Amino acid sequence: MITEPTSKYLSNTVQSIQPSGIRRFFDLASSMENVISLGVGEPDFVTPWNVIEASYHSLEQGYTAYTANAGLFELRKEISRYMKRRFGVTYSAEEEIVVTVGASQAIDLALRAVLNPGEEVIVVEPSFVSYAPTVTLAGGVPVPVNTYSEDDFKLQPEQIEAAITNKTKVIMLCSPNNPTGTVLSKGDLERIAEVVEKHDLLVISDEIYAELTYDEPYTSFPAVKNLRDRTILISGFSKAFAMTGWRLGFACGPKAILQAMLKIHQYTMMCAPTMAQHAALEALVNGQKDVVKMKESYRQRRSLVIHALEEMGLSCHVPGGAFYVFPSIKKTGLSSEEFAEQLLMKEQVAVVLGSVFGESGEGHVRCSYATSVQKLEEAMRRIDRFLQTL
Amino acid sequence: MNSTERELLQLIEKNGRLETTTIAKLMGISEEETKQILEKLEKEKVILGYSAIIDWTKGTEEGAVTAMIDVKVTPKRGVGFDKVAERIYRFPEVKAVYLMSGVYDLSVSIEGKTMAEVGRFVSEKLSTIDSVISTTTHFILKKYKHDGLVFSDNDEDKRIVVSP
Numbered sequence: 001m002i003t004e005p006t007s008k009y010l011s012n013t014v015q016s017i018q019p020s021g022i023r024r025f026f027d028l029a030s031s032m033e034n035v036i037s038l039g040v041g042e043p044d045f046v047t048p049w050n051v052i053e054a055s056y057h058s059l060e061q062g063y064t065a066y067t068a069n070a071g072l073f074e075l076r077k078e079i080s081r082y083m084k085r086r087f088g089v090t091y092s093a094e095e096e097i098v099v100t101v102g103a104s105q106a107i108d109l110a111l112r113a114v115l116n117p118g119e120e121v122i123v124v125e126p127s128f129v130s131y132a133p134t135v136t137l138a139g140g141v142p143v144p145v146n147t148y149s150e151d152d153f154k155l156q157p158e159q160i161e162a163a164i165t166n167k168t169k170v171i172m173l174c175s176p177n178n179p180t181g182t183v184l185s186k187g188d189l190e191r192i193a194e195v196v197e198k199h200d201l202l203v204i205s206d207e208i209y210a211e212l213t214y215d216e217p218y219t220s221f222p223a224v225k226n227l228r229d230r231t232i233l234i235s236g237f238s239k240a241f242a243m244t245g246w247r248l249g250f251a252c253g254p255k256a257i258l259q260a261m262l263k264i265h266q267y268t269m270m271c272a273p274t275m276a277q278h279a280a281l282e283a284l285v286n287g288q289k290d291v292v293k294m295k296e297s298y299r300q301r302r303s304l305v306i307h308a309l310e311e312m313g314l315s316c317h318v319p320g321g322a323f324y325v326f327p328s329i330k331k332t333g334l335s336s337e338e339f340a341e342q343l344l345m346k347e348q349v350a351v352v353l354g355s356v357f358g359e360s361g362e363g364h365v366r367c368s369y370a371t372s373v374q375k376l377e378e379a380m381r382r383i384d385r386f387l388q389t390l
Numbered sequence: 391m392n393s394t395e396r397e398l399l400q401l402i403e404k405n406g407r408l409e410t411t412t413i414a415k416l417m418g419i420s421e422e423e424t425k426q427i428l429e430k431l432e433k434e435k436v437i438l439g440y441s442a443i444i445d446w447t448k449g450t451e452e453g454a455v456t457a458m459i460d461v462k463v464t465p466k467r468g469v470g471f472d473k474v475a476e477r478i479y480r481f482p483e484v485k486a487v488y489l490m491s492g493v494y495d496l497s498v499s500i501e502g503k504t505m506a507e508v509g510r511f512v513s514e515k516l517s518t519i520d521s522v523i524s525t526t527t528h529f530i531l532k533k534y535k536h537d538g539l540v541f542s543d544n545d546e547d548k549r550i551v552v553s554p
Contacts, residue, residue, distance in 0.1 A: 020554070022552055022553070022554055026550065026551060026552040026553075028552050029551040029552050030550070030552075037547075037549075037551045037552065038553035039551060039553070040549045040550070040551070040552065040553050041553045041554050042549060042553055043454060044547065044549070096504055128554065129554050130554065162455050178554075196548055197429055296397075300397075300401070300416040300417065301416065303415060303418040304412070304415045308415070334420075350552055352552060353406040359526065373405070373412065373416065375410070377412065379494075
């Protein structure tokens with residue numbers, strides 16, 4: 001009989017990882033009533049009906065078995081066409097694309113496929129909360145590189161140079177970025193590309209928000225000269241097609257790396273859910289109109305929120321993509337945790353504290369504008385009222 | 391029509407109650423410009439009115455019965471269907487009139503408090519118009535979706551309060 005605390009069985013790696021800061025805040029916000037949530041990192045749209053129908057159809061046809069490990073060949077062919085059509089990058093459906101259980105699994109596979117114990121990964125912060133822990137779980141060492149609001153949270157090439165050691169292997173990029181909404185332009189990427197080439201680095205480029213950019217045409221990292229074969233591109237269906245709960249993503253990249261990722265995928269996950277893959281196929285073939293409509297709606301709401309933040313005197317760069325604003329709350333004198341907690345307690349508005357996205361997120365909060373205009377207006381009124389009390 | 395006008399129309403088509411200030415902020419234009427566009431579109435009769443879509447079955451019997459009536463008519467020389475359609479759409483009970491292809495000519499939508507009231511309208515006012523040859527009345531038993539809006543309470547946000 002086991003009498004000792006069972007935690008003694010936990011691996012050192014898992015014990016070294018802190019639970020997400022979002023979790024604690026979620027528990028607090030969930031316990032309250034009349035909360036307007038700007039804390040949700042997903043679309044407020046329901047998946048377009050034709051996509052849902054495609055999954056019903058898949059089940060009705062009896063597609064209840066495994067697919068190929070790399071995903072339905074039809075879907076991979078469509079992903080290949082989509083990448084060429086939308087971003088001008090060519091990948092072989094046979095060998096260079098793997099369909100995964102969400103973009104998160106694709107990131108995990110990529111890191112596990114390339115990292116040896118102790119090798120370093122540059123993580124550009126503020127960043128999606130999973131990056132650094134996923135690096136650690138893969139045996140690597142995350143090396144945070146901070147970006148700041150003064151630079152519109154854009155990574156400067158010299159910052160990469162300064163962070164590089166003889167153990168650096170990978171740099172993780174996310175554009176448009178969660179939580180800042182920052183989009184790296186073609187010029188930004190070309191400057192980063194020079195350093196990447198010079199130091200022979202591999203790039204994991206998380207482009208899950210690529211469809212949600214508002215001001216200028218999007219440049220995919222592997223589309224930059226000479227970068228295709230040193231980039232693992234991560235994307236998926238969650239954000240653009242409002243399919244977060246379907247857990248369907250994909251990775252594209254050079255054959256050797258993708259085949260290594262497939263090896264891990266086939267032993268750990270087998271394949272992504274079949275009906276979700278059929279739904280994703282429909283999304284790629286017939287979903288672009290819905291993407292455009294949803295994007296238009298996000299663009300309008302971005303304008304509303306930016307305007308409101310300006311009026312209440314909270315400084316915020318205009319995010320070029322995704323559906324987040326990341327205003328500075330430094331002038332209030334509160335830490336981001338204090339700000340978020342007091343705002344929740346006093347005005348029942350849930351935002352995410354910037355510090356959960358890394359050290360340079362401190363002094364900011366993340367507000368998602370993927371919610372209705374009425375709720376956004378009410379939330380902005382409440383935030384304004386809260387600021388008056390400070 | 392330019393893209394700004396189209397964007398504004400799409401916004402108020404979804405929600406006619408949007409304040410001018412909100413429309414301006416959503417579109418990133420000035421309030422003055424928003425007002426000017428609205429006035430122009432109203433003047434040009436692109437915007438015909440601002441109405442609410444109401445589920446009358448909730449809490450009131452007002453306008454709770456809706457019928458769609460297929461009407462066969464004899465077109466009048468020189469004015470085709472337009473004159474008879476006009477005679478029909480002038481009745482306040484009539485909510486919509488469409489000229490249709492197929493086995494009948496006009497589709498007329500009527501709202502009333504009771505089925506008897508709608509029945510009276512059909513027998514006393516509609517059928518008695520000279521050009522009307524026949525009518526077939528279909529009562530709407532339940533509205534599921536109207537003008538793009540779903541008549542359902544099941545619209546709560548199913549997302550968790552805070553997520554990555």
